[in-house]
Amino acid sequence: MNAEELAEAVTAALPGAVSAHDDGADMPTLTVPVDRLVEVCTYLRDEQGKNFLSAVTAVDHLGYGEDVSGYYGTVRGRDINHVGSWGAAETVAAPPTRFSVKYHVAHIGSGDEPPARVRVQVFVEDGEEVPTVIPVWPTADWHEREQYDLMGIVFSGHPNMTRLIMPSDWDGHPLRKDYPIGGEPVQFTDAV
Amino acid sequence: MSTIEREHDQVVPLYTPARIPRGAPSKIDPPPGEDLITINFGPNHPSTHGVLRLIVTLDGEVVVGLDADIGYVHTGFEKNFEQKTYWKCIPYSPRMDYLGFFANELAYVGAVEQLIEIDVPERAQWIRTLFAELNRIHSHLIFLGTSGVELGAMSVFFYCLRERDRVLDLFEMVTGVRMHDRYPQFGGVAEDLPKGFYAEAKRFVHDMRLRIDEYLDLLAGNPIWRDRLRGIGTIAPQEAIAMGLSGPNLRASGVPFDLRRNDPYLAYDKLEFDVITGEKGDCYDRFLCRTMEMYESVKIIDQCLDGMPTGPVMSDNRKYVLPPRSELHTSMESLIHHFKLVTEGFRPPPGQVYHAVESPRGEFGCYLASDGGPRPWRVHFRAPSFVSLQVTAMMAHRRYIADMIAVVGSLDGVMGECDR
Numbered sequence: 001m002n003a004e005e006l007a008e009a010v011t012a013a014l015p016g017a018v019s020a021h022d023d024g025a026d027m028p029t030l031t032v033p034v035d036r037l038v039e040v041c042t043y044l045r046d047e048q049g050k051n052f053l054s055a056v057t058a059v060d061h062l063g064y065g066e067d068v069s070g071y072y073g074t075v076r077g078r079d080i081n082h083v084g085s086w087g088a089a090e091t092v093a094a095p096p097t098r099f100s101v102k103y104h105v106a107h108i109g110s111g112d113e114p115p116a117r118v119r120v121q122v123f124v125e126d127g128e129e130v131p132t133v134i135p136v137w138p139t140a141d142w143h144e145r146e147q148y149d150l151m152g153i154v155f156s157g158h159p160n161m162t163r164l165i166m167p168s169d170w171d172g173h174p175l176r177k178d179y180p181i182g183g184e185p186v187q188f189t190d191a192v
Numbered sequence: 193m194s195t196i197e198r199e200h201d202q203v204v205p206l207y208t209p210a211r212i213p214r215g216a217p218s219k220i221d222p223p224p225g226e227d228l229i230t231i232n233f234g235p236n237h238p239s240t241h242g243v244l245r246l247i248v249t250l251d252g253e254v255v256v257g258l259d260a261d262i263g264y265v266h267t268g269f270e271k272n273f274e275q276k277t278y279w280k281c282i283p284y285s286p287r288m289d290y291l292g293f294f295a296n297e298l299a300y301v302g303a304v305e306q307l308i309e310i311d312v313p314e315r316a317q318w319i320r321t322l323f324a325e326l327n328r329i330h331s332h333l334i335f336l337g338t339s340g341v342e343l344g345a346m347s348v349f350f351y352c353l354r355e356r357d358r359v360l361d362l363f364e365m366v367t368g369v370r371m372h373d374r375y376p377q378f379g380g381v382a383e384d385l386p387k388g389f390y391a392e393a394k395r396f397v398h399d400m401r402l403r404i405d406e407y408l409d410l411l412a413g414n415p416i417w418r419d420r421l422r423g424i425g426t427i428a429p430q431e432a433i434a435m436g437l438s439g440p441n442l443r444a445s446g447v448p449f450d451l452r453r454n455d456p457y458l459a460y461d462k463l464e465f466d467v468i469t470g471e472k473g474d475c476y477d478r479f480l481c482r483t484m485e486m487y488e489s490v491k492i493i494d495q496c497l498d499g500m501p502t503g504p505v506m507s508d509n510r511k512y513v514l515p516p517r518s519e520l521h522t523s524m525e526s527l528i529h530h531f532k533l534v535t536e537g538f539r540p541p542p543g544q545v546y547h548a549v550e551s552p553r554g555e556f557g558c559y560l561a562s563d564g565g566p567r568p569w570r571v572h573f574r575a576p577s578f579v580s581l582q583v584t585a586m587m588a589h590r591r592y593i594a595d596m597i598a599v600v601g602s603l604d605g606v607m608g609e610c611d612r
Contacts, residue, residue, distance in 0.1 A: 026545045055574035057559045108449045138217040139436030160216035165263035
């Protein structure tokens with residue numbers, strides 16, 4: 001099932017629940033408004049057989065497509081390789097919001113059918129809450145805590161929205177693009 | 193133990209059974225009571241497979257509350273990936289799951305290859321398949337050995353490490369290092385197999401079959417081992433899917449889901465092997481699943497050795513692939529490509545991919561987002577250990593604390609991969 005068919009099926013059941021769809025290189029991608037996320041996920045699980053949540057991934061788009069990825073410290077990054085210097089250089093339109101959260105879901109049957117993966121993504125601003133999908137896929141528990149911990153996305157309705165990987169008194173969310181590298185105070189020095 | 197034949201179109205329904213804790217599914221709150229004690233199990237307990245801390249509430253010897261604390265070996269791999277060019281990220285990936293290192297490389301390299309749409313030569317795919325299976329044996333050997341030590345069967349550990357050394361010898365022969373090899377690269381593998389590898393690998397295949405028989409005699413034939421594992425940490429197929437288990441942990445519950453079969457990558461669709469499934473989903477089935485899987489891996493290695501096609505092992509797409517060393521002295525273009533790739537790296541088109549491989553622990557996925565720059569915009573790994581350790585609470589609930597050790601061992605978590 002390609003993205004268009006899937007989007008049609010979802011829209012037929014839940015009007016207006018898919019704001020965009022795209023056939024990626026790997027799997028169909030559905031973009032969903034934040035307030036319809038749980039509805040769409042429940043539909044995908046019950047009607048499309050997507051019973052397996054592979055991963056929850058949050059992406060920070062701060063500075064996305066501006067010259068050099070990965071470098072920051074200045075707004076434009078350290079411009080050692082200007083876009084267009086060689087090869088297939090192309091700049092991209094920035095996503096509508098700073099953050100996006102991707103849910104990679106799959107179907108696990110009892111034979112050797114393919115997993116038929118689908119990516120559901122929501123776009124959120126900094127501080128905007130994303131509803132938890134634990135009622136749909138219980139495995140989302142640690143996935144969401146990890147993304148909260150490292151990226152600072154708050155999942156509303158999560159029963160245990162605490163840090164998972166970093167120490168509980170850590171400042172900031174390390175995977176954000178504006179979290180400095182090499183600049184943070186050295187942790188645990190007071191314990192020596 | 194055999195593969196289970198089922199209707200292919202039958203969908204395993206997902207429900208939330210009563211056994212999955214309400215609220216946070218990976219945590220069980222202790223009941224109110226006065227005679228309970230809460231202890232720290234770990235982070236440095238020999239049976240926690242690395243640095244895992246379990247906060248266990250005990251009623252006598254019975255676990256009534258459990259919360260897991262992870263992150264002790266968090267090293268920021270994903271943040272590091274964002275600072276390196278695509279080529280320079282490859283050596284980082286195997287250091288996450290240090291037992292299933294080759295699968296990590298395959299996931300990352302596969303994701304980038306999908307993004308840049310590069311063709312991998314047939315022979316390189318077979319070589320990758322061969323080493324993915326050697327690596328699976330390596331990881332399962334460590335699992336067998338260490339879970340033996342945890343439950344008091346010391347001698348198996350030494351036998352398993354003896355065979356593990358032979359696997360690593362094979363790795364050393366081809367890649368030059370025993371672990372963390374950086375052998376797969378975008379567009380193929382670093383070098384072709386050396387002379388003498390075939391004979392050595394054939395000897396290994398022959399011996400390994402006999403060795404697995406020995407392990408089964410030592411462990412499965414041992415009544416204490418069986419009693420320690422049977423009926424412990426049971427998980428139903430629906431619960432396993434709902435909790436996101438994959439790999440041998442999922443297959444032990446009777447769900448024949450294996451990415452090598454269900455979503456074939458590399459050369460797996462040309463090879464004959466069985467997907468091993470268990471029936472009860474207890475610790476014993478998980479142990480047996482892994483052990484039997486080693487037979488299948490040996491089978492695959494044997495087929496790879498005999499059926500491997502000839503040809504190049506590296507793509508010829510010079511925009512992404514380093515030119516051969518010999519050309520650097522004679523070809524100006526090669527020199528330029530080499531210089532650009534090493535200093536600046538290549539720029540894949542903007543987009544996002546998720547590429548999953550069947551690592552020894554289950555579905556190891558790599559999500560990769562590119563903004564068109566020379567470094568990954570965001571890399572995220574779906575670590576099977578991270579997911580499977582979530583069910584510790586559910587499995588150990590109302591069990592003796594000694595059984596909890598069997599449960600944690602049987603899930604085969606690697607903390608380096610769990611915390612990343």
